[in-house]
Amino acid sequence: MAPNTTLWPILGAGSMGCLLACMTPQPASFLLRPGQSAPNHIIYTNDQREHQVTLGSLPDRHPPLSHLILACKTYDTQAALEPWLPIIAPDCQILCLQNGMGHEERILPLLPKAQILYASMTHGAYRLAPFSVFHAGQGQLLFGNGHPTPSTPWQQLCSEQWAIHWRADIHTLLWHKLAVNAVINPLTALSGETNGQLLQQPRLQAWLLPLCREIESVLITLSIPLPQQGLQQLVGQVAQATSANRSSMLQDRQAKRRTEVDAILGHLLRQGQLHGLQLPTCSWLAQQLQILPAGKFLTPWPLPPG
Numbered sequence: 503m504a505p506n507t508t509l510w511p512i513l514g515a516g517s518m519g520c521l522l523a524c525m526t527p528q529p530a531s532f533l534l535r536p537g538q539s540a541p542n543h544i545i546y547t548n549d550q551r552e553h554q555v556t557l558g559s560l561p562d563r564h565p566p567l568s569h570l571i572l573a574c575k576t577y578d579t580q581a582a583l584e585p586w587l588p589i590i591a592p593d594c595q596i597l598c599l600q601n602g603m604g605h606e607e608r609i610l611p612l613l614p615k616a617q618i619l620y621a622s623m624t625h626g627a628y629r630l631a632p633f634s635v636f637h638a639g640q641g642q643l644l645f646g647n648g649h650p651t652p653s654t655p656w657q658q659l660c661s662e663q664w665a666i667h668w669r670a671d672i673h674t675l676l677w678h679k680l681a682v683n684a685v686i687n688p689l690t691a692l693s694g695e696t697n698g699q700l701l702q703q704p705r706l707q708a709w710l711l712p713l714c715r716e717i718e719s720v721l722i723t724l725s726i727p728l729p730q731q732g733l734q735q736l737v738g739q740v741a742q743a744t745s746a747n748r749s750s751m752l753q754d755r756q757a758k759r760r761t762e763v764d765a766i767l768g769h770l771l772r773q774g775q776l777h778g779l780q781l782p783t784c785s786w787l788a789q790q791l792q793i794l795p796a797g798k799f800l801t802p803w804p805l806p807p808g
């Protein structure tokens with residue numbers, strides 16, 4: 503079925519969903535929770551300007567959705583998709599903006615023929631109010647599905663203005679992002695420290711080498727090229743570049759929200775188990791993230807296991 507490119511359906515009207523709705527070349531249309539309705543525009547704000555972006559809406563009778571942007575948290579994927587299954591084409595192309603990996607495990611049980619597209623999103627955004635988004639960090643959206651070039655409608659989404667680019671090597675990029683997140687996010691989320699403190703505090707620094715070694719062992723086993731400079735070096739660069747940031751996982755814990763640990767460390771641990779790898783450091787951190795009450799931090803900060 504030819505994708506309908508006059509509308510961009512987005513499932514999840516949070517920070518990322520609203521930001522994407524400002525970036526699509528034709529109007530976006532939100533798929534909301536049953537019973538909710540969207541206004542006819544959203545408000546985009548950044549440091550310099552504020553403006554309204556018109557939203558579209560799906561007509562009462564329309565062909566099954568041939569493409570969809572998924573912008574809910576990883577753990578909400580199934581519940582969010584379920585009510586919309588009757589209007590989604592079985593072979594729908596679904597662009598996942600979500601952090602972490604394991605999108606297939608969440609989507610394919612509901613839509614076995616869906617075609618998944620992967621994204622590495624470094625634009626930062628938060629909601630000022632429902633349907634009002636603040637674009638906090640100008641980053642880029644790199645996406646792809648392993649093919650060298652995008653097909654319809656995805657080539658229309660590519661944009662210099664918004665730094666949205668198709669990448670043939672998206673899987674390697676995603677693994678490198680996952681690897682960095684699997685180090686920075688749990689260490690900061692459990693210690694309560696900013697990203698930069700990982701390079702400042704010797705007790706936190708002591709975790710970097712064992713953790714990076716374990717994660718590199720997963721990449722090597724899966725034949726994913728290692729970051730050129732080595733994982734620990736890459737983690738150091740990202741922590742330095744985002745030194746004042748509180749990681750998304752730390753923010754989730756401070757706000758007493760569920761974290762996306764399962765899509766990050768959980769995915770690594772499942773891959774490790776599948777391939778008979780021992781990942782004691784990853785495993786310990788994932789366990790602590792499950793048991794430590796929200797808003798509480800590990801004090802004194804421990805030495806790595808083993």
Ligand SMILES: NC(=O)C1=CN([C@@H]2O[C@H](COP(=O)(O)OP(=O)(O)OC[C@H]3O[C@@H](n4cnc5c(N)ncnc54)[C@H](OP(=O)(O)O)[C@@H]3O)[C@@H](O)[C@H]2O)C=CC1
Binds near residue numbers: 516
């Ligand atoms: N924010 C950022 O800067 C970045 C976020 N990401 C990733 O993007 C993904 C989304 O994050 P973000 O936008 O921040 O999250 P938000 O919590 O802001 O948005 C998630 C949205 O999903 C909606 N939702 C949840 N369950 C359902 C459901 N059953 N049906 C319909 N809608 C539902 C929520 O609705 P409701 O509001 O009603 O709960 C909310 O609007 C995450 O994986 C995150 O890691 C990646 C890079 C940067």
Ligand SMILES: CC(C)(CO)C(=O)C(=O)O
Binds near residue numbers: 682683751
């Ligand atoms: C790169 C990093 C660690 C920046 O904070 C991030 O992606 C996150 O917080 O999830």
